[in-house]
Amino acid sequence: MERDSWSRDVSRRDFMKVCMAVSAMLGLPFGMAETVAAAAMADGRPAVIWLHFQECTGCSESLLRASHPTVASLLLETISLDYHETLMAGAGHQAEAALHASMHDNHGKYLLVVEGAIPTRQAGIFCKVAGKTALESLQEVAAGAQAIISIGTCASYGGIQASAPNPTGAVGVSDIIKDKPVINLPGCPPNPYNLLSTILYFMTFNKLPDLDGMGRPKFAYGRRLHEHCERRPHFDAGRFAQAFGDEGHSQGHCLYKLGCKGPATYANCSVNRFNDIGVWPVSVGHPCIGCTEPAILFNTAIADKVQIHEPTPFDSYAPVDLKEKGKGPDPLTTGIVGLAAGSALGAGAVVARRLPGDSGTEENDHGQTD
Numbered sequence: 522m523e524r525d526s527w528s529r530d531v532s533r534r535d536f537m538k539v540c541m542a543v544s545a546m547l548g549l550p551f552g553m554a555e556t557v558a559a560a561a562m563a564d565g566r567p568a569v570i571w572l573h574f575q576e577c578t579g580c581s582e583s584l585l586r587a588s589h590p591t592v593a594s595l596l597l598e599t600i601s602l603d604y605h606e607t608l609m610a611g612a613g614h615q616a617e618a619a620l621h622a623s624m625h626d627n628h629g630k631y632l633l634v635v636e637g638a639i640p641t642r643q644a645g646i647f648c649k650v651a652g653k654t655a656l657e658s659l660q661e662v663a664a665g666a667q668a669i670i671s672i673g674t675c676a677s678y679g680g681i682q683a684s685a686p687n688p689t690g691a692v693g694v695s696d697i698i699k700d701k702p703v704i705n706l707p708g709c710p711p712n713p714y715n716l717l718s719t720i721l722y723f724m725t726f727n728k729l730p731d732l733d734g735m736g737r738p739k740f741a742y743g744r745r746l747h748e749h750c751e752r753r754p755h756f757d758a759g760r761f762a763q764a765f766g767d768e769g770h771s772q773g774h775c776l777y778k779l780g781c782k783g784p785a786t787y788a789n790c791s792v793n794r795f796n797d798i799g800v801w802p803v804s805v806g807h808p809c810i811g812c813t814e815p816a817i818l819f820n821t822a823i824a825d826k827v828q829i830h831e832p833t834p835f836d837s838y839a840p841v842d843l844k845e846k847g848k849g850p851d852p853l854t855t856g857i858v859g860l861a862a863g864s865a866l867g868a869g870a871v872v873a874r875r876l877p878g879d880s881g882t883e884e885n886d887h888g889q890t891d
Contacts, residue, residue, distance in 0.1 A: 539595055543718045548740055553725075560725040567724060568623055568631040570662055571605040574648050574655040575682045575691055576637030580673040581607055583710035583795070596717050599724070603631070606650070617651050624665050632720070633666035635659065635694050638675040638682040642690030659697060668702045668729055669694060672716060674812055677705035677736070684819035695736055704729050705736040709812035712793050715741045735815075737787070742813060746791040747783040750803060752776065765806075776803060777826065782811030784829040 540558040549557070571581075584596065585608075602608065603623035604616070611619055623631060637655075640647040645654035653661070663669055671694040674680040682691035695703045706715050719738055722730045730738040747753065755761070755775040762770035762779055770779075777784065783791070786809055790801045803809055811817030817827065 539717075540721075543714070543721050557721050557725050560721065566599060566601045567720070568627040569600045569602050569634055569720075570620065570623055570631055570666070571602065571634040571636065572655075572658060572662060573606050573650075574635065574637030574639050574659070574676070575689070576673065576675045576680070578607055578636070579710045580636045580676075580708075581605070584713040584716065596713070596720065599717075600632070600720060603627075620662075624662060628665040630667055631665065632723070633662055633669045634672055634716075635669060635676045636672050638679045638691035638693065639697060640682070640689035640691050641697075642688070647689040656697070659694065663694075663698045663701055666701055668704065668723070669698060670716070670719060671695065671703060671705045671707075671736075673711055674707040674709045674815070674818060677707040678815035680709070681819050702729055703736060704732060704738060706741070707737065707813040707815075708788065708790075709810075709818070711813075712741070712790065712795060714793050715789070733787070737813070741789045741793075742787045744787065744789075745784060746786055746788045746809065749791045750783055751791070752803060770806060776806070776808045777829075779808045780810075780822070780824040780826060781808035782814070782817050782821075782827050783809040785817060785827040786811045786814050788813045 537554065537558060541554040544554040544557050573581075604620045606616065609616060609619065637648075639645070639655045639659055641656060645656035648655040650658060671677045675682060675691075676694050678693045679687070679691045679696075682689060683693075693705070695705065704719060706719065708715075715738070718740065719730065722738075730740055733739050733742060735742075747756075750756075752773060752775045755773065756777060760769060760774040762774045762776055764770065765779065770776075775781070781803065783803065790809070791803065794801045794804070808823065810823055811821070811827070821827070
């Protein structure tokens with residue numbers, strides 16, 4: 522595809538705005554936006570094979586159904602999407618021929634994107650495409666891939682298919698593929714900008730971005746979304762919605778008591794948001810369900826509150842009774858000790874102010890001498 526086609530779908534201004542946004546997301550210096558843009562426009566677009574397994578196609582839909590075409594256009598013109606069962610015009614033998622041609626022509630160089638969990642029970646018979654199980658297809662295509670991107674919570678960790686009792690034995694890609702770099706982009710669905718940023722980073726630096734302990738890129742999953750939530754000031758002030766539709770809920774108060782998992786969820790939803798119009802679940806009044814966290818999603822009810830504070834003081838804090846290390850003091854003891862400590866500090870401040878200085882004067886509350 523000629524790069525003149527950029528002007529057909531995406532203006533130069535919009536293109537640079539997206540490249541600057543991606544550079545900011547990745548934590549790159551301001552001047553690197555030009556480098557990212559150059560990588561996106563360079564010849565030799567990376568071949569991408571996109572496989573679908575146990576999923577709802579919501580990850581693809583979140584990319585394609587954005588209110589503006591910028592992300593989808595940039596992604597589809599930046600890469601060479603050689604195989605995608607939902608998007609490609611071919612079907613049957615035609616589609617299979619395109620898949621194997623891409624695998625052969627780009628062996629060791631193509632990116633594999635996987636959407637959906639992989640069933641493993643009973644030899645994986647619960648999901649088949651072209652007569653092959655998802656397990657067989659994944660292993661075959663992954664063998665020639667340079668790197669693998671697991672898009673969505675299903676491909677990353679198994680998703681809802683892996684929730685108890687998990688009758689199909691669904692797992693994520695990294696539970697099967699151990700000899701290739703795998704990057705997880707969890708979310709139900711994940712933000713399309715996270716996929717675009719990951720691919721542009723790969724194209725710019727020829728390597729994957731830094732990952733956390735769960736295989737997620739730190740630029741997108743390095744902080745709790747609670748830290749940048751627009752309802753955070755209400756949380757800090759103790760203003761909570763008690764029920765859906767009550768006064769606090771209508772006034773935008775914190776949704777923690779309605780089961781919001783934001784304080785325990787690592788994602789950038791509160792910053793990057795969705796649909797190119799700045800919305801995400803919490804902004805429209807629904808608690809975060811922790812869809813990027815396998816220990817939370819589908820293992821806790823929406824209304825369940827996550828534990829966000831230590832139930833007892835840290836061990837480094839000396840217990841008041843000094844009898845059982847780590848055991849928290851009872852409220853009465855805490856109150857008495859707090860009152861005593863406050864009185865002592867107050868008295869110390871008064872004494873310090875009344876101690877004579879070199880000139881025998883003392884300061885008043887405004888720093889002036891009497």
